[in-house]
Amino acid sequence: MRPTTEPQRLRVTFVKGEEVKYISHLDLMRLWERALRRAEVPLLHSQGYNPRPKISFPAPLAVGITGHREILDVMLERPLAPLDFATAVNRQLPVGVTLVEVEEVYATLPALQTQVQGAEYLATVAVSEDTHQLEERITSLLGSDQLPRQRRGREYDLRPLLEKVWLETQEVGHYVLGMRLRAGEQGTGRPDEVLDEMGLANQVKSIVRTRLYFSPAGEE
Amino acid sequence: MSVDTATLGSILPHSIKPARYTGGEWNSVVKDWDETPIKVALAYPDVYEVGMSNLALMILYDILNSQVDVLAERVYTPWMDMEQAMRSSGIPLYSLETRHPLHEFDIIGFTLPYELNYTNVLTMLNLGGIPLLAEQRGDSHPLIIGGGSGTYNGEPLAPFFDLLVVGEGEEVILELVELFRQCGREDRKGCLARAAEIDGVYVPSLYEVTYSDDGTVREVSPTHPSARPVVTKRIVDTLPPAPTRVVVPFVEAIHDRATIEIQRGCTQGCRFCQAGMIYRPLRQRPLEEILSTADQLLAATGYEELALVSLSSCNYTGIEQLVEQLLNRHGPSYTSISLPSLRMDSFSLRLAGMFQGRHKTGLTFAPEAGSDRLRQVINKIISHEEILGTAAAAYESGWDRIKLYFLVGLPTETMEDVEAIADLVKEILPIGRRARGNRAQLSVSVSTFIPKPHTPFQWSPLEQRESLEEKHHLLRRLIRGRGLKLSWNDPQTSLLEAAFSRGDRRLSQVILDAWRRGARFDAWSEALDVQRWWDAFASQGLDPAFYAHRERPLDETLPWDHISSGVSKEFLVADYHRSLQGAMTFDCREGQCQTCGILETFPRDAEAMRQAGWGCVGVLRDAGQAAAAKRSQR
Numbered sequence A: 001m002r003p004t005t006e007p008q009r010l011r012v013t014f015v016k017g018e019e020v021k022y023i024s025h026l027d028l029m030r031l032w033e034r035a036l037r038r039a040e041v042p043l044l045h046s047q048g049y050n051p052r053p054k055i056s057f058p059a060p061l062a063v064g065i066t067g068h069r070e071i072l073d074v075m076l077e078r079p080l081a082p083l084d085f086a087t088a089v090n091r092q093l094p095v096g097v098t099l100v101e102v103e104e105v106y107a108t109l110p111a112l113q114t115q116v117q118g119a120e121y122l123a124t125v126a127v128s129e130d131t132h133q134l135e136e137r138i139t140s141l142l143g144s145d146q147l148p149r150q151r152r153g154r155e156y157d158l159r160p161l162l163e164k165v166w167l168e169t170q171e172v173g174h175y176v177l178g179m180r181l182r183a184g185e186q187g188t189g190r191p192d193e194v195l196d197e198m199g200l201a202n203q204v205k206s207i208v209r210t211r212l213y214f215s216p217a218g219e220e
Numbered sequence B: 001m002s003v004d005t006a007t008l009g010s011i012l013p014h015s016i017k018p019a020r021y022t023g024g025e026w027n028s029v030v031k032d033w034d035e036t037p038i039k040v041a042l043a044y045p046d047v048y049e050v051g052m053s054n055l056a057l058m059i060l061y062d063i064l065n066s067q068v069d070v071l072a073e074r075v076y077t078p079w080m081d082m083e084q085a086m087r088s089s090g091i092p093l094y095s096l097e098t099r100h101p102l103h104e105f106d107i108i109g110f111t112l113p114y115e116l117n118y119t120n121v122l123t124m125l126n127l128g129g130i131p132l133l134a135e136q137r138g139d140s141h142p143l144i145i146g147g148g149s150g151t152y153n154g155e156p157l158a159p160f161f162d163l164l165v166v167g168e169g170e171e172v173i174l175e176l177v178e179l180f181r182q183c184g185r186e187d188r189k190g191c192l193a194r195a196a197e198i199d200g201v202y203v204p205s206l207y208e209v210t211y212s213d214d215g216t217v218r219e220v221s222p223t224h225p226s227a228r229p230v231v232t233k234r235i236v237d238t239l240p241p242a243p244t245r246v247v248v249p250f251v252e253a254i255h256d257r258a259t260i261e262i263q264r265g266c267t268q269g270c271r272f273c274q275a276g277m278i279y280r281p282l283r284q285r286p287l288e289e290i291l292s293t294a295d296q297l298l299a300a301t302g303y304e305e306l307a308l309v310s311l312s313s314c315n316y317t318g319i320e321q322l323v324e325q326l327l328n329r330h331g332p333s334y335t336s337i338s339l340p341s342l343r344m345d346s347f348s349l350r351l352a353g354m355f356q357g358r359h360k361t362g363l364t365f366a367p368e369a370g371s372d373r374l375r376q377v378i379n380k381i382i383s384h385e386e387i388l389g390t391a392a393a394a395y396e397s398g399w400d401r402i403k404l405y406f407l408v409g410l411p412t413e414t415m416e417d418v419e420a421i422a423d424l425v426k427e428i429l430p431i432g433r434r435a436r437g438n439r440a441q442l443s444v445s446v447s448t449f450i451p452k453p454h455t456p457f458q459w460s461p462l463e464q465r466e467s468l469e470e471k472h473h474l475l476r477r478l479i480r481g482r483g484l485k486l487s488w489n490d491p492q493t494s495l496l497e498a499a500f501s502r503g504d505r506r507l508s509q510v511i512l513d514a515w516r517r518g519a520r521f522d523a524w525s526e527a528l529d530v531q532r533w534w535d536a537f538a539s540q541g542l543d544p545a546f547y548a549h550r551e552r553p554l555d556e557t558l559p560w561d562h563i564s565s566g567v568s569k570e571f572l573v574a575d576y577h578r579s580l581q582g583a584m585t586f587d588c589r590e591g592q593c594q595t596c597g598i599l600e601t602f603p604r605d606a607e608a609m610r611q612a613g614w615g616c617v618g619v620l621r622d623a624g625q626a627a628a629a630k631r632s633q634r
Helices: A025-038 A082-090 A131-143 A191-197 B005-014 B055-065 B080-088 B115-127 B149-153 B155-160 B169-183 B188-195 B274-278 B287-301 B319-333 B346-356 B372-377 B384-396 B415-439 B465-478 B491-501 B507-516 B530-539 B544-548 B569-580 B606-611 B623-633
Strands: A008-016 A066-076 A097-105 A116-125 A148-151 A154-157 A162-169 A175-182 A204-214 B038-044 B070-076 B107-111 B143-147 B163-165 B207-211 B217-222 B258-261 B305-309 B336-338 B363-368 B401-408 B441-448 B484-488
Touching: A008 A082, A025 B287, A066 A097, A082 A097, A116 A191, A131 A162, A131 A175, A148 A191, A175 A191, A191 A204, B005 B080, B038 B055, B038 B169, B055 B070, B055 B107, B055 B169, B080 B115, B107 B115, B107 B169, B115 B155, B115 B491, B115 B507, B143 B149, B143 B169, B149 B155, B149 B274, B155 B507, B163 B169, B169 B188, B258 B287, B287 B305, B287 B319, B305 B319, B319 B336, B319 B346, B336 B346, B346 B384, B363 B384, B372 B415, B384 B401, B384 B415, B401 B415, B401 B465, B415 B441, B415 B465, B441 B465, B465 B484, B465 B491, B491 B507, B491 B530, B491 B544, B507 B530, B530 B544
Parallel strands: A066 A204, B038 B070, B038 B107, B107 B143, B143 B163, B258 B305, B305 B336, B363 B401, B401 B441, B441 B484
Antiparallel strands: A008 A066, A008 A097, A116 A175, A116 A204, A148 A154, A162 A175, B207 B217
């Protein structure tokens, strides 16, 4: 099955919803591979002894977090209209995974993983304190020069991964905090760790990743 | 009422692999709880990833959910962290599809594949809000039924189950559902008595077990007119269509692939193998049917691997054409084909070459014993030369890695037989070296022989721990060095497995006691605490050695004598004698009928057998055929 035409690269934006928020990144990759196989789209495979479909995910989403605009790139052996792709694939997705957008991008663009720069999250926290107190937590967090932490036994500094934190909505007892964290080869900030630094780890109700940011070449 | 989502949401983020507990997988069947009158939970007493690899449960899920008035939902054992979290936050064990607590179902069907899962059955009942003992349950409780190989000696579990189904469940499950349609949740006792009249159904509470002074079973006798003195297993004449819309897990299952059962039963007659005895007769699924099933299964699941399973897939008539056609149809979409069990001969090697192609990952064979003599004792009919020849051919055709399975502790085994394993290994590795250089690898996996009910070795003892360890040390000393790998299973686990495998009804108290002491997931080395078990045995005044290590006289009443696998005890005795003389029992498909008893138990005429794909076809000289002929004359 050699491709008779140029391979095509499609960028798929999708929701990882409540129903599937506990599945791991590897689970999600398998889920997509099988959904695409069921949809019978012409997946381009790698060469070699163990051919794998060329599907790439820029930034793993931690277990328990939903995603509103998650992204993957998939290579096809031959071009398919994005709408036809979407129609075929939509029928094969389990509850909780929904297509938002499918667009064709240059096949020659660098791999998504190398282009991701950061992500924005919204976290709902159940705290009874007033807005002022919560804003003080934010100020003190952003005022720190360093936020040394450990992840899997390795020391690292969370502070440089933290770009912005803000109060999105101000309903007492049901605040929504926004944050923009760096992601990529220099390290990836995790929203649950930021909330932990703010002393809110036990008040988190839910976290959603609202978007990913890419360097200009990645064409976000 | 479904379990509380908020409470569940508060514990899931802290549990290991939370997606084990959330359902929603592709092809899972979610029916309307309130609109569906009969509710069945299919329970597997191990963790999700293991249970999701079980084909039996998926077959029953498919059959039950195709009934309009029945819903079937799945439930697996929560891992210990989750059990604890559920208990402390008051969440009962719930089904994956609609998250209803187990006690709200009408029927809970457990599959019982392995003795060391037994405590998990208790965890599931208890966490599901159901009294553990059948006698404590009333009309308001679900019926607790069990199936699978464990029911061929269900005695250690007898008091926990309302009924056990012996044999194949595809038809009997619907008969039980029909009975439930009539009885509902009223008159549980009357309903169970009626169930006992269904072929293959064993209702333990309708039998009394008496014991002799020496602790052996004196008699198991029915206490109710509906209960038969002997319960004979159920079979299906023709393999029913294989399920195609199977649930595709999110969490990676142990066997994460599409599976088709290409045949059931085995005619090779390995004397240690319980599956080879209890799943007779051999029935083959027609090739055309397998091909169309494969198309549908792969289209419905998106799996990238298709496994052709059976006890001995190389023996499927036309296996080569089958693999070839499957590769032609599904190879272009990058689907790989696998056969989990390979015979050690050149034919199997050619087959493996077909489906592994250039990607030669490794080959696994099971010579089972190291010497020709011992292989004759266990009826594993393969010679030293064939083993060497196949191994050589495997390395020469490009495989780097070969894995060999052996059993240790087999009847009549001597230290010489064990040394023969090492000798064989040392003969094979240099062949590999010559062909593959330093890349050649040889793994040796050694398991302890556990005598199992309904086999010719059901009277044999489990070997003592000390001598097993001696054999282990010998192999460790002899099998070492570059390219060699040796693995071994724990003798303590074997003792437990052997005790329950051939245990009687009194062991239920030990299971209960050990479970109360915290025994969970005993098949998992990280969870098993054998001391709990020894304490439980001691406090019940029972000795695991009595069940495991004792050679049983042929005239002793065995705890499972009232259960028939269709293979007669006379055949087992005769085969046991043949084994001690080193005489072989040939595969009945290659010679003549060995009169194992299947055709006496399930007489069919030749044409019916041919149409149903039976391996017994073509034998007209034996008693079964004679009986069948007689019946057709009538």
